[in-house]
Amino acid sequence: DTEVTQTPKHLVMGMTNKKSLKCEQHMGHRAMYWYKQKAKKPPELMFVYSYEKLSINESVPSRFSPECPNSSLLNLHLHALQPEDSALYLCASSQDLQGRTQYFGPGTRLLVL
């Protein structure tokens, strides 16, 4: 099973709201990733977790706050977002930090009003 699941599928939020995106994988992978993808553009890396610890933060604004409660779950907490943050947010996982194959989830389509 190479499935990564993400909830919700769609999310609309105002600039003063707080919301969270969730990602889950049951492949026993130890590395998990958050990407942001704007329309007609490739995914851009935001964060990398390895063994539930943050390994990489690609200079993402603090209004995005990741969390890895356990090896199967990855959350992205959102607060005080801007309309330009509207995008498809993708979660991915790989066996570990050296794993070259990343498996992507279906994404959460976020609209910030």
Add this chain to the structure above:
Amino acid sequence: QQQVKQSPQSLIVQKGGISIINCAYENTAFDYFPWYQQFPGKGPALLIAIRPDVSEKKEGRFTISFNKSAKQFSLHIMDSQPGDSATYFCAASIFQGAQKLVFGQGTRLTINP
């Protein structure tokens, strides 16, 4: 030097034809070259991948050709079908604290019936 250049930006092919998408890179530290297929509203799905010590890899109708000296690689889709209509991203992987994927800009492929 971290870029992966992908062409064409869009491609229209008749059903049964051969679709060819090209990518080029500069950084010789890249050590893994995957192709992802993405349908509208979905996450990218790994299609096929190759390591730089191999010149060609074939999986069904999909073939990667890799030219290490020219720093180029391409995806060939034989007997293209309408169901292949999607956006295709080439990528190159490099280890920088984690295996990071550097994506090309994407090719929107349309297969006409």
